[in-house]
Amino acid sequence: MSATAKLSVKRGTPEHTYDEEFDIPYSEGMSILDALMWIHAHADSTLAVRYSCINANACKECSVMVNGKVTYACTARLSREGDRVEPLPTKTLVRDLVTDTLPAKETLASVLAGSR
Amino acid sequence: MPHLDADVLVIGAGAAGMYAAIAAANAGADVLLVDKSIVGRGGATIMAQMTVAAALNQDGDDGWLKHHRDTLKAGRGLCNEELSEILCKEAPDRIRELDAWKVGWARREDGKINGVMAPGHSVPRCVYVDFLNTGPAVARTMRVKVSRTKGVRRVSGLSVREIVVHEGRAIGAVAVNVDDGQVVTIAAKAVVMAAGGLTKLFRRNSASANMGGDAYAIALRAGASLLDMEFPQFFPIGHLAPRLVGMDPIMWDPFRYKLGGRLLNGNMDEFLENYGFSDGGKYTATRDETAYAIVRENEAGRGSPAGGAYLSFTHVPEAELRRAFGPVIDLLAENGIDLTQNAVEVAPIAHYHMGGIRVDGEMATDVPGLYAAGEAVGGANGANRLSGNAIPEAFVFGERAGRFAAAMAAGRALVWEEAAAAPALALIGEIDARAEAGGTGPTATIGELWFEVQEMMWEKVGLMRDEASLTAALERLREIRTNDLATVPLSPGHAHNTTVEDWFDLRNAVEVAECIALAALNRRESRGAHQRLDYTATDPEFDRNQVLRLSGTEIVADWVPVVHTDTSLEEVA
Numbered sequence: 218m219s220a221t222a223k224l225s226v227k228r229g230t231p232e233h234t235y236d237e238e239f240d241i242p243y244s245e246g247m248s249i250l251d252a253l254m255w256i257h258a259h260a261d262s263t264l265a266v267r268y269s270c271i272n273a274n275a276c277k278e279c280s281v282m283v284n285g286k287v288t289y290a291c292t293a294r295l296s297r298e299g300d301r302v303e304p305l306p307t308k309t310l311v312r313d314l315v316t317d318t319l320p321a322k323e324t325l326a327s328v329l330a331g332s333r
Numbered sequence: 334m335p336h337l338d339a340d341v342l343v344i345g346a347g348a349a350g351m352y353a354a355i356a357a358a359n360a361g362a363d364v365l366l367v368d369k370s371i372v373g374r375g376g377a378t379i380m381a382q383m384t385v386a387a388a389l390n391q392d393g394d395d396g397w398l399k400h401h402r403d404t405l406k407a408g409r410g411l412c413n414e415e416l417s418e419i420l421c422k423e424a425p426d427r428i429r430e431l432d433a434w435k436v437g438w439a440r441r442e443d444g445k446i447n448g449v450m451a452p453g454h455s456v457p458r459c460v461y462v463d464f465l466n467t468g469p470a471v472a473r474t475m476r477v478k479v480s481r482t483k484g485v486r487r488v489s490g491l492s493v494r495e496i497v498v499h500e501g502r503a504i505g506a507v508a509v510n511v512d513d514g515q516v517v518t519i520a521a522k523a524v525v526m527a528a529g530g531l532t533k534l535f536r537r538n539s540a541s542a543n544m545g546g547d548a549y550a551i552a553l554r555a556g557a558s559l560l561d562m563e564f565p566q567f568f569p570i571g572h573l574a575p576r577l578v579g580m581d582p583i584m585w586d587p588f589r590y591k592l593g594g595r596l597l598n599g600n601m602d603e604f605l606e607n608y609g610f611s612d613g614g615k616y617t618a619t620r621d622e623t624a625y626a627i628v629r630e631n632e633a634g635r636g637s638p639a640g641g642a643y644l645s646f647t648h649v650p651e652a653e654l655r656r657a658f659g660p661v662i663d664l665l666a667e668n669g670i671d672l673t674q675n676a677v678e679v680a681p682i683a684h685y686h687m688g689g690i691r692v693d694g695e696m697a698t699d700v701p702g703l704y705a706a707g708e709a710v711g712g713a714n715g716a717n718r719l720s721g722n723a724i725p726e727a728f729v730f731g732e733r734a735g736r737f738a739a740a741m742a743a744g745r746a747l748v749w750e751e752a753a754a755a756p757a758l759a760l761i762g763e764i765d766a767r768a769e770a771g772g773t774g775p776t777a778t779i780g781e782l783w784f785e786v787q788e789m790m791w792e793k794v795g796l797m798r799d800e801a802s803l804t805a806a807l808e809r810l811r812e813i814r815t816n817d818l819a820t821v822p823l824s825p826g827h828a829h830n831t832t833v834e835d836w837f838d839l840r841n842a843v844e845v846a847e848c849i850a851l852a853a854l855n856r857r858e859s860r861g862a863h864q865r866l867d868y869t870a871t872d873p874e875f876d877r878n879q880v881l882r883l884s885g886t887e888i889v890a891d892w893v894p895v896v897h898t899d900t901s902l903e904e905v906a
């Protein structure tokens with residue numbers, strides 16, 4: 218019963234990126250976000266991914282690329298054959314799977330720039 | 334170091350925080366609205382799927398007094414009636430205001446806003462947005478409203494570490510920009526804490542990632558009192574199996590509102606009646622009653638295979654399912670769930686917190702200049718929240734907190750005292766130095782610690798507690814606070830450093846977990862959401878609220894009489 222699935226994650230910062238592979242304890246129907254949360258809790262707490270609601274597809278913050286396609290990590294299913302997760306290619310990389318997806322007018326930098 | 338000034342700083346941007354920002358700005362204040370996540374996207378609001386209770390009285394059979402009576406009954410004698418009265422009285426105004434902002438409340442055929450029945454309510458009064466879209470619709474509507482309100486500046490991705498207190502008064506905050514680690518100080522004439530919610534402390538929860546108890550811990554350290562911390566609410570029928578993604582686990586609630594459904598044990602028998610509760614396929618048993626019965630059935634070996642109960646809609650015709658929930662039926666099909674063929678499994682799940690920061694009717698805390706709003710506030714819902722009262726609480730208390738904070742700010746000069754911010758800045762510096770010195774390779778120690786806290790809170794401080802389990806939890810929580818947090822490895826880097834964020838989150842979580850466990854230990858009775866295995870009866874001796882404060886680094890408890898008002902005694906037609 219203790220099946221595992223391989224999850225390859227593109228990680229790093231704009232200065233240096235690298236690929237890392239994780240063995241995820243697999244259960245039927247689990248999401249890519251489930252797998253990323255498992256990594257964070259049990260394998261590597263430094264893995265960065267932006268999300269707020271958990272698997273509810275409500276906050277729309279967990280956009281990533283799964284197997285080359287832009288999707289939400291919380292609705293994409295982990296496949297037993299293995300998957301690859303990368304940050305959004307069209308956004309500036311912050312770290313690991315986190316990209317610069319905060320609304321431009323509501324960042325600290327923009328508020329500091331506009332303050333008296 | 335960058336610095337920002339504001340008349341009113343609002344921390345947390347769910348419905349309560351956004352309402353506070355709008356109300357404060359409309360009262361003339363210059364507002365800074367900040368959130369750890371994205372404004373209007375994080376927190377609990379966006380997860381709300383259906384019910385918002387308000388006595389709109391469209392058919393002449395309802396009124397705020399009646400809504401209040403239902404709220405008090407659910408609250409099991411512990412509601413702060415000043416607050417619950419405000420909640421019920423002002424909810425209809427806020428619902429109509431949201432309607433004017435075009436939130437899209439579901440309508441009846443006569444064009445009026447549709448109100449449905451929900452457990453514990455004496456008349457149908459719970460409004461919603463189809464399909465299962467209440468929270469997202471509210472969040473989107475308020476996000477647009479906030480962005481169009483003159484005088485509100487918004488910062489997403491900003492984590493407030495501490496409220497700064499000078500001469501007993503809240504004067505601002507110290508915060509960190511998560512994506513680049515930039516530290517910023519904020520001076521404000523008044524501060525509104527609206528980052529409530531703590532259900533992430535429990536393994537099974539319906540929380541957002543940022544609901545780890547920040548509001549309570551930060552307010553406690555600022556000198557505020559916390560009320561009724563022993564009362565996290567467990568939603569009885571959270572989704573358990575089969576695995577379901579793309580939907581919030583509390584989604585069966587609206588299904589039961591509209592379609593009833595049958596709750597069955599592992600033998601496919603109805604069981605709530607065996608505990609003296611009434612349900613009969615109509616969804617009338619209250620949350621604490623249902624949660625209790627499911628746990629007891631499992632203890633008796635009559636649970637469903639995954640450890641919960643079955644919820645069945647197999648008797649409901651497919652056409653009716655589709656009429657009630659349209660696209661949701663397709664989403665369920667994608668998850669391999671066909672309600673016409675099979676029952677699903679459900680089980681209790683941590684869902685809401687009745688307790689919180691102690692405030693007066695103006696939402697002012699014990700700390701001058703500090704206000705609270707939404708789920709961060711304790712008292713309005715007593716020992717058990719009536720379904721549908723959380724979203725109106727966010728609206729009503731948010732609006733009031735913003736309005737009264739702005740009024741307070743209008744009469745004051747801005748004060749900033751760097752020395753008062755020094756301890757918070759020093760801690761940020763200390764943790765940063767620890768992280769930068771780290772680099773011992775990949776590790777999951779902080780993640781494992783978080784996981785341990787969630788497991789422990791679920792097992793020892795969850796639905797069923799006793800002196801032994803609570804004492805053991807308290808001991809370990811104190812050890813984590815003093816030992817583990819001091820030594821847990823962190824990793825370097827300022828770009829979205831998850832280990833550093835986890836450290837500050839966990840610091841708050843452990844402090845709040847200790848509050849819950851301590852308060853639960855002190856309340857030697859069972860009442861509402863607080864169920865003690867060693868004190869199973871409700872004891873009139875405990876018709877009191879428990880207040881926690883920080884004394885040095887120690888949490889101290891005290892008891893205060895319940896706040897009663899005259900109207901709660903009036904006859905309701």
